[in-house]
Amino acid sequence: MDLFEQHRQTLIEAEAPLAARMRPRNLDEYVGQGAIVGPGRLLRRAIQADQLSSLLFYGPPGTGKTTLAQVIANTTKAHFIAINAVLAGVKDIRSAIATAQDLRGQHGQRTILFVDEVHRFNKSQQDALLPWVENGTVILIGATTENPYFEVNKALVSRSRVFQLKSLEPDDLRQIVYQTLTDKERGYGDRTIQIDEDALDHLVNVANGDARALLNALELAVETTPEVSISLAVAEESIQRRAVLYDKEGDAHFDTISAFIKSMRGSDPDATLYWLARMVYAGEEPRYIFRRMVIFAGEDIGLADPNAMVVANSCAQAFDRVGMPEGRYPLAQAALYLATCPKSNSVMGFFDALATVEKEREADVPNPLRDANRDKKEFGHGQGYLYPHAYRDHWVEQQYLPTGLQGKVFFQPSNQGYEDTIRLEVARKREAQLAAVMEADLPEVLTFGPTDQGQEQWLQRTLGNAGEQLRAVCDRIYSTLKPQRHHVLLDLNAGLLTWEALRQVPEGGVYACAHTPEIYTALTEQAQGLTDLAQPILLATSLTTLPEILSTEASEILFDGIVGRNALKSCPQRQPLLKQLAQHLAANGRIVLAETIPYRALRLYNLLPQQVLPTKLFHQLQRAEDSLYTSDQNQYWDIDAISSWFENTGLVADVELIKSSTELAVTHQLRERWFGSNSNYMQHLAKFLTKTDLERIRQAYIRELKNSLSWETSIALIMVHNPRPS
Structure with a gap:
């Protein structure tokens, strides 16, 4: 780099927007995405150990995808090449590959190729990357705002771990503002800036989880305010309209129209108006919405109210006559009519006949507010949706509004005309929705990675050595815990549950307590069949001293799940131990124990x-x-003694008795x-x-x-959760 180029680079850095200057340089400065790079997670450990494989970061703008790649660039010893798919082509890819081959051949140095907006590459450009990713010439890191299972070459996806980044939480955005106001080198720490609490709330709220939008608004407010005192009025001038993620060919488009249709199907006029407003606000084409409502009138209402099709079609014609903005009236009228109609899917009989003709070809099962047609298996979109037609009166007590808006009323029927005939029914359904006992939302799968065949075969052999009863207990523990792929788990009694945990949380982390030196040595030798990153973190300690070891060796870790099989049977002081373990359990974490009842x-x-x-x-x-x-009551306890273990621990336990019988050779x-x-x-x-x-x-x-006898065993399956708020 010559003197002029260095001077130009210095000017660019000095004059860069605030959002670019404040980009985190390491994991300690990185804010948010705890499920991806939180303590103990696979990606964080891989970055710190410089043992990365190919990655794809997927999420809305301003959530830290490019920043995470820059953090990796600052951390890794590998050569880092960054290109933008909007500007780059096959020539740039070939140049990067040539550089990677030279460095690998001459110096044995690996190369990381970061492709921003990777979905912008066409098929041939993505195909040009594939052989070099496959043979390890480059480690690919791609960032995209579009669903990679739809926009990125399937072969590339299958060879990469996919991490889904979510919109930042309000607390994360506030932390970013405080970092900016105190950073003297890159932010405004060298100025005396006052920001009113209501002004900060406005910036955070309207930024809508986008850190870049937040910092851009903050920069505008600071640079255009002489007294550098940011009031609510100044904040409103700086960011007047909420940043909306809505690409008419992307996930937000499909997910929002899916939520709109399912809200109408669920006869929830409030949620229907909300999702309709979301689409209109984002600039969705009203004629597209009308087309979907006409389809809905035939598919989900049909003969239950033949007038529904007439109303939907008439409102669409009225819209064509008056246009926007007045056209919003027939748009809302049609949506409300369809939402409050009686429902019938009798027209689906046609598709039953069609399925018979097609020899009952397997069909997708509808399951959430989000569209699940493209990534149901990978991200879990679609799970937890209750199909109203499967319930009495074609309705079920199910919330269709976002969590923060549950119970919000947008539609209030009057006592006039047709509205009077639906007023009591709408009120009854609202009351039933609010009174229903709502189960916790199903967590969304945030990561996905290709299966390591060697590791999978090793785990299969290891787990296959377990007895039938032991395997059944193991399966029952994990089916109760329901861990996510990115979770961090703790096994209180290292053994079979440890190896199964490695299968359950491939992008998370597994800690295991080895009670004796012999167990520690045996498991360490057994784990040699795994790569360093895939191995469990073994803690050589007894249960009594485990909390102390966790406080020193895993002080930052909050476990999403703690499991154990007969872990507490030889522990005389169970209550103090459980109380200490509760301090290491995440707010929404759970403990699942299987204890044989002596x-x-x-x-x-x-x-x-x-x-x-x-x-x-x-x-x-x-x-x-x-x-x-x-x-000895402490050693030979019965099931009714379990409740006393959790007194004054802050934990709540449910116990299920499991009985099993196995043939035992004499x-x-x-x-x-x-x-x-x-x-x-x-x-x-x-x-x-x-x-x-x-x-x-x-x-x-x-x-x-x-020869043999039938041995009966009684096991207490103990399901524990931490009731403290997340």
Whole structure:
């Protein structure tokens, strides 16, 4: 770089917009996206360890996609090349590949190729990247505002981990403002700037989760206000209109029209008006909305109200006659009419007939407010939607408005004409919606990555060695926990649950407590079959000292889930331990434990026919063995003792009793473990029986227990959540 180029670069940096100057340089400065780069997450560990694979960042503008790539550029030892798909072509790709090949061949240095707006590349340009990504010549990092499963070459997607970035939360935006006002080098820390609280609230609210829009408005407010005191009036002048993410070919378009239609189908006029307003505000073509309403009138109302099609079509014609802005009246009238109509999908009988003709070809199952046609498997869009036609009266107590607007009333029917006939019905449905017990929203899948076949085969072999009952318990624990791919989990008793956790959270992280040095050594050796990033983080400690170890070695980690199988059976102080673990549990995190109930263990005397022993001796055996399960209440507890474990811990527990039966082979080793002279069982019986009676009982057991027996087990599945607000 010559002197003139250096001077030009210095001027560009000095005169850059505030949003560019304040771009975070490292992970400590990065704000938001905790599910992606929070402590313990796979991506954060990969960046810190400089062990990146190909990545795709997907999300709205201003959420930190390009910034995250810059953070990687500042952190990695690899050569970093950045291009913009809007300006670059195949020639630029070839140049980057040539550079990468030279560096790899001459210096053994890897190359990261960052492609901003990667969806702007056409198919041939994306195809030009594929072989070099596949053979490892470059590590691709792509950033896109469009759904990669629709806009990016499927072959590239299948070879990359996809991370979905969400709009920033209000607290994140406020933190960015405070950083800007205190940063003397890049922000306004060298000035005395006062910003009113209501002005800050306005900037944060209207920025709509977009950090770039927020900083642009803040810069305008500061640079155009002589006294540098930002009031609400100044803030309103700086950012007058909310930034709207709405591309007529993108996710926002499909998701919003999907929510609009499903709100009408659910007979919710308030949500219908809300989603209609969202589309009109964003500039959606009204004729497109009318076309969808005409379709809806036939698909979801049909013969229940044949006038619905007439109204929808008449309103569309009225709109063509009057245009905007007055055309909003027939637009809203048609939407309200369709939303409050009785519903029937009898016209769908045609599609039943069509399915028969097509030999019942599998169809998509409709499931959320968001459109799920393109990424249901990857991001989980579409889960949790309750189909109104499947319920009585074709309606179900389901919220269609966003969480923050639940219960908001936009439509208030009068007592005149047709409205009077629907007024009571609308009111009844609103009351039912508010009174219904709403389950927690299903979390959205934020990450997706290709399956590592070698790792998957290794885990399959490891998990395949588990017994049938143990495998069933493991599956039950994780089906109850329902972890997301980016979650961070803690296994209280390192073993089978640890390996299953690695399968469940491939973009998250797994911590496991190894209670003894022998277990730690064995698991460390077993984990050698995995890459460094894929291995669990083993903590060599007992449960008693686990909270202390977590406070020092994982102080930043809040676990999304904590699991354990028979982890607490040998812990004498369960309540203090659980209270300490609650401090390391995320606000929406859960603990799922499977604990074998000792008191309900199968009594061995039940395996003997009564006639093999004298009645008096058999009753003596019963009393002696039963006393084993009452001598130590802390060790031989029953299911009703579990509630006491959680007293004063801040945790709430639900307990389910699971009973299972397995065939147990009666081997020589098993007989010795149960009936040998040094066994705990026989030593306990010796406290109540003579040596002669004890030997008689032992011989009876050995004689009667031949090949196998049906062993019954009772397990307490303990589901724990932290009720503190997130």
